Amino acid sequence: MGSQKALNYGIAAFLPAVLYWFGLDELHALSLVATFLFALLPISAAYVSWLISRSRSALSITGLLASFFPLLSYPALAGDYALLAAVAFTSLSFSFSLHFFSKPRYMRLALLFVTCALALLSDCSVFIILLCYLFLMTLMSWVERDPKKLWGFLSLLMFVAGLGLSLTPFNVAGYASIVRNSLVESGLYNVQALIFVLAVAGVTGVLSLYYTSRKTMFCVLAIIAPLALMGFTLGLHYFLFAVPIFLALCSHLVVYIPGVFRFVKQAEDFIVEIKLERLIAGLMFGLLVVATFFYYPSVVQAYSSTNMLSEEEVSSIRVAGERLRGLVKEGQLIAAPPRVAAWLGAFAGLDVVTPLTADEKWLLDSFTSTTFRLMNSYIMVDEWQPFSSRRSPFIYAYDGRVYALILHMDDGTNAMNVIESNVTWHEDLHGLRLLDYSWVDTHENISLILQLWKKGFNVTKTVTLAKNEAKLSVSYHIVPNEGVTLVDMVLPVYIEGRQRIVSSKGDAWIQLEMPHVKLRFTYKGASTPPALVYSSVQDYVVANFTAKNEVIDASVEIILLNPQSSREPVRYASFFDILGKWPVNYLMTYAAPENLFFLEDALPKPIEALEIIDSFNRVLFSHEGVNYVEAPSDAKVISESVLGQSRNVSYQTAGLIFHKRLKVTADAVLLSYDVKPIKNQTKLISMTLSLWIPWARTVFMQEHFSRGMKIVTD
Incomplete structure (x- = not known):
């Protein structure tokens, strides 16, 4: 739902749409794109590691750590594919920037343009990241007085600024900060020790670069420093963009492990020389590897237990979907809680409101959970x-x-x-x-x-x-x-x-x-x-x-x-306002707890405005000089027919036949009685036709006019 512009949901939604257009079903299209985006993370981290250390061992270990590092798994597990795409393409742009800064080549610059564009099309939060680090890279190129680097990064900076500003009206964004921050915050909370080890190992890697390649160190700091500042000020999810770089820095410590021990023979004795700085670097890296593989299974299991559907929930959704499929006509729209909306559509093939952004998820949750919602x-x-x-x-x-x-x-x-x-x-x-x-x-x-x-x-x-x-x-x-x-x-x-x-x-x-x-x-x-x-x-x-x-x-x-x-x-929403935005025909929500009334006033209740009581609709007539009173309530029904919104009923009393006609239209109810005597020498005198106002109604106004009366009730 929401905007019909494909770019409104970013490249992470646009790519599955393209695959779907080429004939791939929705589930496999989304799965294929998600797998591709998740695979880019270890590839980009490994590429950065190769540029820093030129070590195949460091490259392999970085890719392995990035594949299993818990914080990088959260966007994929949570389905925040916009953030996943943003981190993946931004990490690739980091790697191409380092490569272009070390050896300027037009092909690398072209790849840098492409990855920056894809990153901008992934999520709006990337815009400020790219601007900050590209500005610093441009500044370092100016300090080096290298015109090729300078014009390359300057043109790239102008391109990113122009494309980012032009995409502003499209509001390219994924989940809101609260959703992302809660995911990252829960990740930080669950793996605090791992994050501490990563930070210490990363700082150790930066210090090692100081002695081997200061130019590379400054390039890495130009990337990490803005991300750290934004993480502390704008939102914790910005730290995710720095994780692949930190993993590459940590893996750089691998090159120091072979030189930790040195055996020296003096006379008849062997002396073992231990280089403490290399030993500390190796221990920090080893601790990071152990912590990563120790925390990953527990984090995934904990996330799955709280966010994945149980077999009972899946069974309930299937049953609900089958029942709805028998009720819903083609083209009718269903609203269900965000947790089950996509599953309902997948199981039953129904047209379900599927939230594609955080704002839509919040609105759908409000729509299926309450009448009015206010939140700060x-x-x-x-x-x-x-x-x-x-x-x-x-x-x-x-x-x-x-x-x-x-x-x-x-x-x-x-x-x-x-x-x-x-x-x-x-x-x-x-x-x-x-x-x-x-x-x-x-x-x-x-x-x-x-x-x-x-x-x-x-x-x-x-x-x-x-x-x-x-x-x-x-x-x-x-x-x-x-x-x-x-x-x-x-x-x-x-x-x-x-x-x-x-x-x-x-x-x-x-x-x-x-x-x-x-x-x-x-x-x-x-x-x-x-x-x-x-x-x-x-x-x-x-x-x-x-x-x-x-x-x-x-x-x-x-x-x-x-x-x-x-x-x-601050947000607020109304069921009635959202209903005007989404033309929903059916709404599903969770059942109420036992012994708790639930939506007890939600169903429309008929309001009794007027009553017609046939026992008071009396006919006065005379037969052989004697007056009698009869009413339809004393009669026997001799015929009845219903046609559309009309109903005809015939009654017979001892001396009269009543033909009652009732017709309902969109704005009126027409009621008429035809009365005929059964016997000869019977003379009809009068009939009383009364309308009764129920006790529950309050009359605000009454107005008389010729042969009629106007009343206004509540």
Whole structure:
């Protein structure tokens, strides 16, 4: 979905499309391109190693390490083929740059132009990388006063700048920073020792180059330095671009291993000379090799267990696909959670919304998970109204890896005491009907405003999320309808999971400290101090609000006291807005946990606007001077026919025959009765035809006109 421009998804999506156009099926086309891109990583790393050390052993070992190094495997395992292509082609451009800088040749310059172009077409994050290192290479060429190198790198720099700027409108990009950073961050977390060994071995390799080839060392630093700076400032995924270079530097240490030991004979004794610098270099390299092959299986297994589908999930998807295939017509579109969307399309051959970028993945996840979603770098909020009052809203906090569910509110338990006709009864906010919604985007906050209605009162619900703080507020403004008096309302916030809770509180606030999160709740304007309630079902925080000036204003502000930033920009989305963008016919989502209502208000419910009760449609007639009253409800059905949107029914009573005709059109319902007497000497006098307004409806306006009446209800 999304833009129809092929370049919008980069070369990693364009290449499979070309293979598919030539007749290869989608699965094999994508697999072939992914294998090709992944193979480029060890090839480019080995090429750099050869240029640095001119050692076949170093070349072979670098290629082997790059094939199994965990961090380089994450883009392939995660399906981020845009990043995989970017790292592969950028690494190739690094190698050709080193080769051209050592010996300028037009063929190498041409290959450098091609690889830089392919890298730019892979992902927009490559643009700044190429600009930085090509500028430094141009600067070093100017220092050397080599016109061939200078004009080569200068022309390449201008080409990259022009192509990169021209691609800006296409927004060539893959996954967003949060997705990539979470992958790299989890990789760094799982293999911290390996990364430390790689860094130390890489620095050792740079120092060894200082004594063998300073020109090569400066070229390598021109590549690594910008990547390190961008990794610390712009996103952790930039470190991936430096990994092939670091592996080449580490493999350069192989050339020092043969000279570690030297046997010298003096007289009748043998003396073993050990060169410590070579021994340290060899030990560092050996430690890197052992650590790489030690961590790789566990990292792949851990990733697979959390991201690959189980046999049970695959079976469920197959069953769902078979059922949908019997319902869905050709050309109809299905939306399913991103985790299963592509599998559903592959198993059942259905037209499924498949996210090709991070933005589309985020939108699809929101579309299949909630009604409204708000998110900043600390908190994510899923507001389910009006589809479900039980998740209104769900509140998530970023825990360093994912947005984890910590709290939820339930409009079905926001109990109120209401007085109507001098009778006090209990009411809640379950079953509210959505009248309208709007977004308010300011410099500091993003707010979702819901206009909701229920017989007896109108509700304005506002969910406000701070853009740059871990702060959220949920407020209710409840106005009663005529004849209804609001008394008070309780506003609970439920805590997810059984936690060891340490609480402290003041007049309007309560603070909770749990093993995984620290929170502060502030109930502004509450008539009672907030309290922590331990329940056998679920612990919660609650406060009471009393009506003032015949309305209830209730709100709770939630602040995360130990926030962790995901570096995700502020985002918000609406189910209804996305539905306007994607013409979806069917939507699939995950089943609800046991004993939890799920989308209980999502299905359309018929609204009874008017009722016609035949027992009150009475006919007055006279027979032999005596008046009688009969109605269709007393009659026997003698015939009935249905044709399209029309229904004809004939009834017979003791003295009358009724012919009832009902026709439904797009904007009207036509109802008519023909009444005829059965016996002679029968005279029809009158008939009463009444329309009844159900008790659940509220009449806002009535207007009389000739032989008719206009009424406006809710």
